[in-house]
Amino acid sequence: MICNQTLGRKSLIAVDALRNPLEAIFLQDRITNFHLVAVSCPDEQRLIRLALQNFSAKEIKSIDSTEYANRDIEVESTYSMQDIQGCLQRADIYLSNPDGDSRVGKLTNLTNQITRLISLMKRPGIITPTALERCMQIAYTAKLNSGCISRQVGALITDNNFSVKAIGWNDTPHGHVPCNLRNRDDLLSGLDKIAFSNYEKNDETYINNFKERNKRYIKIAATGRNVSYCFKSEFNSIYKTNNQVHTRSLHAEENAFLQISKYGGQGIYGGFLFTTASPCELCAKKAYQLGIRKIFYIDPYPGISIAHIIEGGESNPYMELFSGAIGRSFHKLYSPIMAYKDELNALAPEIVPKGIPA
Numbered sequence: 001m002i003c004n005q006t007l008g009r010k011s012l013i014a015v016d017a018l019r020n021p022l023e024a025i026f027l028q029d030r031i032t033n034f035h036l037v038a039v040s041c042p043d044e045q046r047l048i049r050l051a052l053q054n055f056s057a058k059e060i061k062s063i064d065s066t067e068y069a070n071r072d073i074e075v076e077s078t079y080s081m082q083d084i085q086g087c088l089q090r091a092d093i094y095l096s097n098p099d100g101d102s103r104v105g106k107l108t109n110l111t112n113q114i115t116r117l118i119s120l121m122k123r124p125g126i127i128t129p130t131a132l133e134r135c136m137q138i139a140y141t142a143k144l145n146s147g148c149i150s151r152q153v154g155a156l157i158t159d160n161n162f163s164v165k166a167i168g169w170n171d172t173p174h175g176h177v178p179c180n181l182r183n184r185d186d187l188l189s190g191l192d193k194i195a196f197s198n199y200e201k202n203d204e205t206y207i208n209n210f211k212e213r214n215k216r217y218i219k220i221a222a223t224g225r226n227v228s229y230c231f232k233s234e235f236n237s238i239y240k241t242n243n244q245v246h247t248r249s250l251h252a253e254e255n256a257f258l259q260i261s262k263y264g265g266q267g268i269y270g271g272f273l274f275t276t277a278s279p280c281e282l283c284a285k286k287a288y289q290l291g292i293r294k295i296f297y298i299d300p301y302p303g304i305s306i307a308h309i310i311e312g313g314e315s316n317p318y319m320e321l322f323s324g325a326i327g328r329s330f331h332k333l334y335s336p337i338m339a340y341k342d343e344l345n346a347l348a349p350e351i352v353p354k355g356i357p358a
């Protein structure tokens with residue numbers, strides 16, 4: 001919020017539209033009261049809406065090829081091009097706009113969310129977080145524990161009253177060394193033996209491929225960086241596959257489900273799953289089988305798990321895009337500047353009732 005000196009009024013500034021995550025990070029790092037707001041809706045709704053606005057299938061394909069282009073990190077222009085997915089992952093606030101109708105007067109759902117947000121920006125702590133925000137914030141915090149070098153995901157399971165039953169993040173099984181703490185040179189020079197599997201240490205095809213791929217990282221190792229690696233990528237590069245099963249980590253959702261089997265707890269039939277990335281096919285099957293009723297998510301994880309698993313059969317869990325503040329914006333918007341009681345008292349001079357000695 002800035003003060004417009006000519007009019008003597010406070011203003012909020014909306015920048016429309018940021019589509020590059022580095023641009024967004026630049027502003028997030030420099031402006032304390034900057035909130036990166038992602039307005040999104042389920043993909044099928046997005047397509048309906050574009051069609052309602054008379055975009056042809058060809059035009060939609062062309063927009064998508066720019067906004068959701070495949071990224072090659074070795075090409076310099078990658079860092080300045082549009083990357084909606086990258087921006088979604090960096091957002092501080094998510095607004096969900098699932099209505100098929102895009103006429104402004106009809107956007108009550110979106111308008112309500114924006115009104116709430118502006119009230120919080122003007123007066124942090126004026127209301128408390130929603131149950132969805134509270135729960136997703138826990139999942140969001142949990143994800144930072146992940147030692148996965150590809151993507152960090154956090155998950156939370158609650159019953160249908162939002163009472164927390166388990167949390168999880170994607171990581172290797174307890175006892176295995178997480179990927180961020182392993183390095184290529186240790187495997188090749190036979191150090192840190194416990195960190196590597198017998199397969200990695202002994203399979204000739206794997207080792208030969210690994211040595212070949214290692215050449216590109218030699219310069220980086222010389223700078224002192226820990227050159228860790230993703231086993232899934234190494235393995236898939238040999239057999240020219242893209243098999244997710246080879247990830248060393250348990251998925252965040254799976255880990256949360258397993259906490260209950262491991263340490264005991266309450267059944268979660270009919271409960272809710274909060275996850276920072278929508279579930280893959282394997283986790284979607286587990287959630288379905290466990291009788292999870294609603295799945296709240298932030299990033300759509302690529303794949304067919306929603307259409308193929310979640311929407312199949314007749315006891316479908318309901319998928320809901322998360323809406324609300326997360327991470328640093330959660331703290332900024334919900335931390336009152338001073339206790340509200342003190343603010344009211346400071347504004348209203350005390351009245352001493354008659355008859356009571358001062």
Ligand SMILES: Nc1ccn([C@H]2C[C@H](O)[C@@H](COP(=O)(O)O)O2)c(=O)n1
Binds near residue numbers: 150169249250275278
């Ligand atoms: N719903 C999801 C999606 C992914 N992951 C985790 C598993 C791997 O650790 C990592 C894989 O990310 P990527 O497929 O981007 O390599 O993310 C997860 O825990 N839950």
